[in-house]
Every structure is written in structure tokens, then in C-alpha cells.
Amino acid sequence: xxxxxxxxxxxxxxxxxxxxxxxxxxxxxxxxxxxxxxxxxxxxxxxxxxxxxxxxxxxxxxxxxxxxxxxxxxxxxxxxxxxxxxxxxxxxxxxxxxxxxxxxxxxxxxxxxxxxxxxxxxxxxxxxxxxxxxxxxxxxxxxxxxxxxxxxxxxxxxxxxxxxxxxxxxxxxxxxxxxxxxxxxxxxxxxxxxxxxxxxxxxxxxxxxxxxxxxxxxxxxxxxxxxxxxxxxxxxxxxxxxxxxxxxxxxxxxxxxxxxxxxxxxxxxxxxxxxxxxxxxxxxxxxxxxxxxxxxxxxxxxxxxxxxxxxxxxxxxxxxxxxxxxxxxxxxxxxxxxxxxxxxxxxxxxxxxxxxxxxxxxxxxxxxxxxxxxxxxxxxxxxxxxxxxxxxxxxxxxxxxxxxxxxxxxxxxxxxxx
Amino acid sequence: xxxxxxxxxxxxxxxxxxxxxxxxxxxxxxxxxxxxxxxxxxxxxxxxxxxxxxxxxxxxxxxxxxxxxxxxxxxxxxxxxxxxxxxxxxxxxxxxxxxxxxxxxxxxxxxxxxxxxxxxxxxxxxxxxxxxxxxxxxxxxxxxxxxxxxxxxxxxxxxxxxxxxxxxxxxxxxxxxxxxxxxxxxxxxxxxxxxxxxxxxxxxxxxxxxxxxxxxxxxxxxxxxxxxxxxxxxxxxxxxxxxxxxxxxxxxxxxxxxxxxxxxxxxxxxxxxxxxxxxxxxxxxxxxxxxxxxxxxxxxxxxxxxxxxxxxxxxxxxxxxxxxxxxxxxxxxxxxxxxxxxxxxxxxxxxxxxxxxxxxxxxxxxxxxxxxxxxxxxxxxxxxxxxxxxxxxxxxxxxxxxxxxxxxxxxxxxxxxxxxxxxxxxxxxxxx
Numbered sequence: 001x002x003x004x005x006x007x008x009x010x011x012x013x014x015x016x017x018x019x020x021x022x023x024x025x026x027x028x029x030x031x032x033x034x035x036x037x038x039x040x041x042x043x044x045x046x047x048x049x050x051x052x053x054x055x056x057x058x059x060x061x062x063x064x065x066x067x068x069x070x071x072x073x074x075x076x077x078x079x080x081x082x083x084x085x086x087x088x089x090x091x092x093x094x095x096x097x098x099x100x101x102x103x104x105x106x107x108x109x110x111x112x113x114x115x116x117x118x119x120x121x122x123x124x125x126x127x128x129x130x131x132x133x134x135x136x137x138x139x140x141x142x143x144x145x146x147x148x149x150x151x152x153x154x155x156x157x158x159x160x161x162x163x164x165x166x167x168x169x170x171x172x173x174x175x176x177x178x179x180x181x182x183x184x185x186x187x188x189x190x191x192x193x194x195x196x197x198x199x200x201x202x203x204x205x206x207x208x209x210x211x212x213x214x215x216x217x218x219x220x221x222x223x224x225x226x227x228x229x230x231x232x233x234x235x236x237x238x239x240x241x242x243x244x245x246x247x248x249x250x251x252x253x254x255x256x257x258x259x260x261x262x263x264x265x266x267x268x269x270x271x272x273x274x275x276x277x278x279x280x281x282x283x284x285x286x287x288x289x290x291x292x293x294x295x296x297x298x299x300x301x302x303x304x305x306x307x308x309x310x311x312x313x314x315x316x317x318x319x320x321x322x323x324x325x326x327x328x329x330x331x332x333x334x335x336x337x338x339x340x341x342x343x344x345x346x347x348x349x350x351x352x353x354x355x356x357x358x359x360x361x362x363x364x365x366x367x368x369x370x371x372x373x374x375x376x377x378x379x380x381x382x383x384x385x386x387x388x389x390x391x392x393x394x395x396x397x398x399x400x401x402x403x404x405x406x407x408x409x410x411x412x413x414x415x416x417x418x
Numbered sequence: 419x420x421x422x423x424x425x426x427x428x429x430x431x432x433x434x435x436x437x438x439x440x441x442x443x444x445x446x447x448x449x450x451x452x453x454x455x456x457x458x459x460x461x462x463x464x465x466x467x468x469x470x471x472x473x474x475x476x477x478x479x480x481x482x483x484x485x486x487x488x489x490x491x492x493x494x495x496x497x498x499x500x501x502x503x504x505x506x507x508x509x510x511x512x513x514x515x516x517x518x519x520x521x522x523x524x525x526x527x528x529x530x531x532x533x534x535x536x537x538x539x540x541x542x543x544x545x546x547x548x549x550x551x552x553x554x555x556x557x558x559x560x561x562x563x564x565x566x567x568x569x570x571x572x573x574x575x576x577x578x579x580x581x582x583x584x585x586x587x588x589x590x591x592x593x594x595x596x597x598x599x600x601x602x603x604x605x606x607x608x609x610x611x612x613x614x615x616x617x618x619x620x621x622x623x624x625x626x627x628x629x630x631x632x633x634x635x636x637x638x639x640x641x642x643x644x645x646x647x648x649x650x651x652x653x654x655x656x657x658x659x660x661x662x663x664x665x666x667x668x669x670x671x672x673x674x675x676x677x678x679x680x681x682x683x684x685x686x687x688x689x690x691x692x693x694x695x696x697x698x699x700x701x702x703x704x705x706x707x708x709x710x711x712x713x714x715x716x717x718x719x720x721x722x723x724x725x726x727x728x729x730x731x732x733x734x735x736x737x738x739x740x741x742x743x744x745x746x747x748x749x750x751x752x753x754x755x756x757x758x759x760x761x762x763x764x765x766x767x768x769x770x771x772x773x774x775x776x777x778x779x780x781x782x783x784x785x786x787x788x789x790x791x792x793x794x795x796x797x798x799x800x801x802x803x804x805x806x807x808x809x810x811x812x813x814x815x816x817x818x819x820x821x822x823x824x825x826x827x828x829x830x831x832x833x834x835x836x837x838x839x840x841x842x843x844x845x846x847x848x849x850x
């Protein structure tokens with residue numbers, strides 16, 4: 001068998017059973033959803049009761065199966081209708097021409113959630129491509145959000161200037177925050193994972209400090225809530241405020257970021273240096289690439305994008321930061337790690353991955369509201385998917401995929417051993 | 419030529435080291451001067467704060483001591499001078515070893531000075547006494563959890579696997595521990611459950627990173643995310659509808675007769691829950707096993723140079739599996755211990771202790787004894803930064819909360835002494 005035959009699948013069957021990145025990703029999605037289904041089954045009392053019926057006789061079996069499919073199906077259906085579209089509402093709108101805002105709300109929410117997620121994930125992906133693990137994107141986004149909210153609320157000027165400068169303030173905030181791990185890694189060898197992890201906590205503390213301190217705290221408030229941004233500094237909704245659709249002009253910012261990242265990685269010499277350094281640091285050094293510069297610049301870009309995501313998040317949704325900003329399940333900087341891995345660190349891949357994870361997150365809220373299954377299931381499914389994506393060999397073994405080359409699917413950073 | 423290169427290299431290295439030590443000395447001096455002028459001279463001369471030593475828990479109180487009234491001004495002046503003296507010593511002598519320990523001492527002295535100053539009479543707070551024993555007892559709970567976490571890290575990383583999932587093992591241990599303890603009212607079973615679940619999470623980490631050579635850091639981070647989500651999910655799905663699974667019992671204290679009556683030391687060391695004693699034993703066992711036994715030699719060889727270890731017949735993968743599972747079990751036990759001091763499981767209540775433990779492990783240079791010292795420093799500063807709230811310190815407590823993390827960053831960056839991880843830490847190993 002020649003090389004060509006093994007690398008180019010010929011029939012449809014070959015295509016679905018060979019381990020190309022997309023095939024592995026799709027199978028990882030299936031495995032992740034299956035994992036979520038198992039979690040639903042073993043934790044829903046109604047389903048467990050139905051299966052317990054098996055002790056009294058075989059005829060309980062179809063019933064149990066039925067109940068299981070109903071519960072799992074209802075959960076996943078509500079994720080879909082809550083994040084993409086409700087078919088019934090869609091037909092109603094299509095026939096009568098009414099109720100479009102209502103019908104489009106799920107999609108709008110998904111896009112609203114995905115907008116900053118795409119931006120921050122692109123930043124994490126660029127760092128990954130350089131062989132750097134920016135686990136502190138969340139902290140950088142927090143600082144960017146604070147910087148943007150501060151500039152948007154405490155400085156006053158016309159929109160033409162105010163909005164761009166607010167976004168720039170966010171970028172600058174994120175860059176400052178990203179510069180620390182970059183410089184430390186380049187000049188002292190401090191491992192970026194540890195530094196960025198620690199910096200996350202520093203930024204949380206700073207957030208709470210900022211929203212409770214006099215110049216930034218919302219006037220007349222004693223709670224942990226910052227000032228509200230001027231109308232001239234916010235990203236207004238695309239379809240006006242009347243429709244109630246929250247999707248904002250931020251989507252154009254995200255699109256610009258994706259284009260920029262594509263250009264940077266594929267068309268610029270700096271991006272080439274990034275990728276070479278990520279693929280083979282010693283080869284990069286041998287070919288005269290300034291490793292220190294690459295590390296610092298990659299972290300500046302990554303941090304800057306995270307900061308931009310933070311300010312986009314504030315400017316398109318709440319218009320102020322509070323003590324819970326990007327904390328816990330809202331921590332898009334952590335979701336970004338999984339999004340970047342799922343999207344294989346490529347700008348377009350990240351867009352799809354971010355849309356998917358945003359849909360899971362937004363749909364999860366609907367699932368909790370309609371079926372009572374907690375939305376944290378979305379987090380569990382997301383992390384299961386990424387665990388499988390990060391382990392292509394396992395996916396290959398489970399589905400008996402052929403073509404052995406999983407080397408290039410393997411994602412890796414460097415541990416802190418030298 | 420190469421010799422020359424080497425000598426210049428080592429010269430520049432030692433110059434850099436000198437510069438670093440001087441930076442640390444300068445930092446310490448700043449802390450000392452701040453203590454001297456702000457806390458010392460900045461206090462009116464009549465102010466005093468009293469130290470009391472009797473724990474609030476009357477049931478097993480040690481021999482009662484009177485309270486000690488300290489003039490704040492003089493105490494803080496002296497503390498400031500000690501810190502400045504330490505800084506001068508580091509600056510002039512530039513000791514090769516122990517710079518980090520001195521820095522830790524300075525941090526603790528500074529915290530003590532801050533505490534005196536915060537609790538001074540005539541200050542903003544109405545409390546002008548500091549209960550030394552209850553501060554030590556309170557922070558010992560935090561320290562204990564950090565020790566468990568960092569010991570887990572030592573076990574894993576000495577064998578060359580980065581266990582960043584400590585936080586996840588804490589969450590898992592605390593969750594399962596709370597369920598078992600609520601059902602059986604017996605913390606022994608809870609501890610077994612925590613050991614088991616932590617070991618299982620370790621096994622998953624080992625499975626993905628050893629068998630499939632996935633990136634250890636990525637797998638660890640994803641595991642933490644997953645366990646965080648899972649605990650939150652199960653909390654709503656299981657613990658909320660069945661509240662008797664999460665009644666929240668605190669582990670009873672087992673007072674050691676006689677010894678627990680010693681003032682100060684008694685309540686801190688000899689009147690604790692079983693987990694505390696287990697922790698002390700575990701530190702000794704892990705130290706001994708890693709540095710005095712054949713098994714420990716194998717582990718360290720695998721962590722430093724797996725190929726060389728394999729060439730003399732050590733089964734690298736097996737050693738790593740064993741250590742990651744054992745390390746995970748220790749962290750799971752830490753999660754139960756945390757739950758046993760906090761009560762009822764709540765989502766997110768481990769609040770990143772697993773990552774602080776990781777920092778403590780690095781600060782402690784991948785040694786059990788170092789990890790204990792680092793855990794004490796970090797645990798004290800975490801506990802005190804919450805505790806200082808009661809004294810209405812004018813500095814935001816959130817700024818104080820940054821310190822453990824900033825210190826860790828400084829350590830990792832080599833600003834305070836140098837740390838060197840095991841050489842193969844985090845690197846996948848492939849059998850030839």
C-alpha cells in the first residue's frame with residue numbers, strides 16, 4: 001500500500017472511519033453528549049425508578065427505555081430550542097409573520113454569549129499555537145472589562161471616539177495583564193501556567209477591590225457594583241432596543257478579530273514565528289527566531305484579545321462590572337481553553353467551537369427552566385468533549401478508526417520540568 | 419573556548435544571582451521600613467493591644483493563661499527593626515541557602531506587626547485584643563488542607579506527572595465526604611470515600627496522560643472544570659432534593675490527654691480532628707518513603723530521567739501510575755478534611771485552595787518538608803487576610819488576599835531563591 005492510499009480515503013466508508021481532525025472532533029462530540037446522557041440517567045429519580053421496575057419483571061423494560069429516552073430527549077431538545085430555534089415558534093412566525101423577536105431570541109442569546117467567547121478563545125488559541133498555555137485569560141478579561149468599564153463610565157466624549165477608545169482601554173488592560181507572564185517566561189523562565197493561574201486570583205481580588213473602592217464604585221451604592229458605562233461607550237443591540245434581542249455590534253468586533261487572527265497566523269511573518277516556535281522551539285531558535293520576543297508578543301496578543309473580550313462582554317450586556325464578573329460558570333476565559341482546544345486553535349475552528357459551546361451554555365439555562373436538569377450539565381458535557389478531543393488516540397480506539405496518524409492531532413504544551 | 423564560555427556563563431549567572439538576592443533584600447527592607455515607620459512610629463505612644471491565649475472553646479480548654487498587654491508602638495518598632503536586620507543580613511552576606519525561609523519569616527513578622535497595629539486601642543476597631551490561640555487554631559485548618567494538597571502534588575510531580583487537578587480532587591473528596599459523613603455520621607468512612615474518589619480521579623489523569631500521552635496540564639485543567647460542573651450539577655440534582663445527604667457535620671476533636679492542656683500548643687497540635695494527626699503522619703511517611711527507601715529512589719529517578727530509570731529496569735509507567743493514584747488519594751482525603759472543618763458541602767467552597775497548594779508545593783521546592791513550611795506561610799496569610807476584616811484595617815482585605823499569589827509568582831520567577839522542578843515533570847514518556 002502506498003502512502004497516498006493511506007492518507008487519502010477513497011470511499012465514503014473510509015472517510016467516516018478515518019481519523020481526520022473533523023471526524024475525530026465529531027466523534028468526540030458524540031461521546032461527550034453520550035456522557036451527558038449517562039449523567040442524566042443516573043441522577044434523575046424518575047428514570048432510575050423506571051429501571052428499578054426490571055426487578056419485578058421483563059415487561060418493565062420497554063417502559064424504562066421509553067422513560068429514559070423521554071428524559072434525555074427532553075433535556076437535549078430543550079438545549080436545542082433554547083439556543084437555536086423552537087420549530088413550533090418558527091413555523092408560527094413564518095406563517096403569521098408575527099413574533100419574530102421571540103423566535104429569534106434563542107439565536108440572539110447564543111450569539112451574545114459567543115461574541116466575547118470567540119474573541120478570548122482566539123487569544124488562547126494563538127498562545128497555544130505558540131506553545132504557550134494561557135490559563136489566565138479569564139483574569140486578563142476581568143482586567144480588560146474593568147479598564148473598559150472605567151474608561152466608558154468615568155471619561156466622557158462623543159461616541160465616535162468613546163467606543164473605540166473604550167475597546168482600546170480593554171485591550172490595554174488585558175495586555176498589561178498578559179505582559180506579566182510573558183515577560184517572566186521570557187526573562188526568568190517562570191512557567192506561564194503557574195504565573196497565569198496565580199494571576200487569576202490576583203485579578204479577582206483586584207476586581208473586588210475595584211468595585212468596592214470609591215472612584216469606581218457605583219455612586220450611592222454600598223454593594224460590589226461598578227459604575228455604569230455612558231451610552232456613548234456601549235455596543236448597542238444590532239436590531240435596536242425595542243426588539244429585546246441582545247445581540248450587539250460586538251459580533252463585528254469578533255469577526256474582525258477572527259480575520260485578524262487568520263491573517264496573523266497564516267499570512268504574517270510574526271505568525272509564522274509563532275507557529276514555528278510552538279511546533280519546535282529548538283528549530284525556531286536555530287533558525288534565528290528571537291524566542292523571547294515571540295513569547296512576549298504572543299502573550300501581549302493573547303492578553304490583549306482577552307481584555308477585548310472582557311470589555312465586549314461588559315459593553316454588550318450589563319454595561320457595568322460587579323463582584324461576580326466572569327466568576328464561576330460565567331468564566332468565559334476558562335471556557336475559552338476548551339473552545340480553543342475543540343477548534344484546534346484555528347480561528348475558524350474556534351468560531352464553530354464557540355458557537356457550539358455558547359449554544360450548550362445558553363440552551364442549558366432553558367433546560368434548567370423547562371426540565372429542571374441543572375445547567376451545569378453543559379459544563380460537564382463541554383469538558384467531556386474536550387477530554388476526548390485532547391485524546392484522539394482514545395477516540396480512535398473506541399470507534400476503531402483507521403489511519404494511524406494521530407500525531408498531528410495531539411495537542412501539547414510543555415510541562416514545567418526543563 | 420568552551421571553557422571560557424562556561425566560566426563567563428557561570429560568572430553572569432552568579433552576578434544575576436547576586437542581583438536577585440539584592441532585589442529580595444531591598445524588598446525585605448521596604449517591608450521593614452514600612453513596619454517601622456507606619457505601624458511603629460505611626461501609632462500613638464499610649465496605644466496597646468492585648469494578646470489572649472485562651473481558646474473560645476471552653477470544653478477542653480488548656481491551662482488558662484492571663485492576657486499579655488503589649489505597647490503597639492514599641493512592639494512594632496522592634497518587629498520593624500528585626501525585619502530590617504534580616505534584610506541587611508541578606509544584602510550583605512548573600513547567603514546561598516535559606517533566602518526563601520528568611521522571606522517567609524519576614525512575611526509572618528509583617529503579618530504579626532499588622533495584626534498588633536490593627537488591634538490597637540483607640541484604633542478604628544472596637545476590639546483591642548488578639549486571641550493568638552484561636553488565630554492559630556483557625557489557620558491550622560487552612561494549613562492542613564494545603565498540606566494535603568501539596569503532598570499530593572509532591573507525590574505526583576516527583577514521579578514526573580503534573581497534577582493540576584488537586585482542586586478537582588478537593589471538590590470530589592469534599593462532595594463525597596459530605597454525603598458519607600451525613601449518612602453514616604462517621605468520618606472514618608468519609609475519609610475512605612475521599613481516598614477512593616481522589617485515587618479514582620488520579621487514575622483518570624494517569625490513564626489519559628500515561629496511556630494516551632495527552633497533555634497533563636490540559637487534562638488536569640479539564641478535570642477540574644468537569645468536577646466543578648459535576649459537583650454543582652449533583653448539588654442541585656441530588657443534595658437539594660435530599661437534604662439529609664448534606665447535613666454538614668464537623669469532625670469531632672480528639673484531644674490527646676495531658677498534652678492538649680499545654681497552653682497555645684495544646685489546642686493547635688493536640689486537640690484536633692483525626693485528619694490533622696493523619697496529616698502529620700502522612701508528611702513523615704511521604705518524606706521517608708521518597709527520600710529513604712528504594713521505592714522513593716525509583717520515583718525520583720523516574721521523575722528526573724525516565725529513560726535512564728527504564729534502562730536499569732524500572733517500570734516507568736507503573737511507578738507513575740502508582741504515584742498519581744496515591745497522590746490523588748491524598749488530595750481526595752484533603753477534600754474530606756476540608757469538608758470536616760467547614761461543614762455542609764457548598765458549590766465552589768474550596769475556592770482555589772488546590773491551586774494554592776500547587777503554589778505551596780513549588781514554594782516548598784517539591785519536598786514534603788518545604789511544602790509544609792510553605793503551607794504554613796500561605797495558610798496563615800490566607801486566614802489572616804479574612805480575619806483582619808474584623809479589625810477594620812484601612813487596607814482593603816482584597817489587596818491583602820493577593821499576597822500568597824504574588825509571593826508564588828515571585829518564587830516561580832526566581833526572584834526569591836531558585837526553584838528547580840523534577841526534570842521530567844510534565845513530559846510524556848514513551849516506551850522504546
